[in-house]
Amino acid sequence: MEDEPIYDFAPLKSLLTKLGYRVEKTKGYRELRPEEVDFHSIQRGEIIFRKDGIFIKSEDCIERRVFLYKRDYRLEQYGKPRFHISNCQTIQEFIKSGTFREHYVRANTKNVPVYNIDNCRREEIVSDLPLCRYCLHNIREWGDINSTQFVEILKKEGEEDDTETNVEVDLFGYTRDWDFVSKEYREHKDYTCEKCGLNISDLYDRMYMHVHHKSGNKLNNNVNNLQCLCYGCHSEVDEHHKQRLTTGSNLYLYEDFIKKYGKTRRKK
Secondary structure: OOOOOHHHOHHHHHHHHHOOOOOOOOOOOOOOOOEEOOHHHHHOOOEEEEOOEEEEEOOOOOEEEEEEEEOEEOHHHHOOOOEEOOOOHHHHHHHHHOOOOOOEEEEOOOOEEEEEHHHOOEEEEEOOOOEOHHHHHHOOOOOOOOHHHHHHHHHHHHHHHOOOOOOOEOOOOOEOOHHHHHHHHHHHOOOEOOOOOOEOOOOHHHHHEEEEEOOOOOOOOOHHHEEEEEHHHHHOOOHHHHHHHHOHHHHHHHHHHHHHHOOOOOOO
């Protein structure tokens, strides 16, 4: 008798779904109507800000990458507003202010509405917004792209991720072949961190080289969604990774890594 996929068990499936894991199928790009970001949507966790991206979490627990830009702007005086794709310094200041004096809109489309202050706040449709410089520093792999090019990247990633399939997952939401996939990818990258350039040649210490899912979707093992990161860089992806990798039972591993390789890492 063949083993049944682990996600076929209703209680576990329900738990994984609540935790945000997709256990039946992945979904590709879907155009979202531009909407203003408000404090309550952030409080409810509907918008997720990480160093590696900004995401909207839908009712079916699917995270979809979006960008943010200022709703009101002087188009004649300053040109087009810059768009943001990560939890950069500007976005952090916007959230910390709490007052939302400046209005931001989240979107994932090529054409977006802007209220032109130089034209009596008339709504104008614009495209090709320039990228925020802080975001460019946080996410270097795409280069200095505009918003139209960013949307094309989202669509391409969506095509690769737009599959409907039965996938077996473990208790942590990883695919059953994850150990093999992770090992193959780390070997392909010669156990070198793609963030700081640290290379680990010691066979035992290679456990300190991890593979990170850039989109947060653990079912998408496409190479474009993977990133080889050392323990230190992996713990710095966002607050969730920091808590998971530097506290509790993992604190010893983190401290041992820093002791051995902390001075070797090259910050980018």
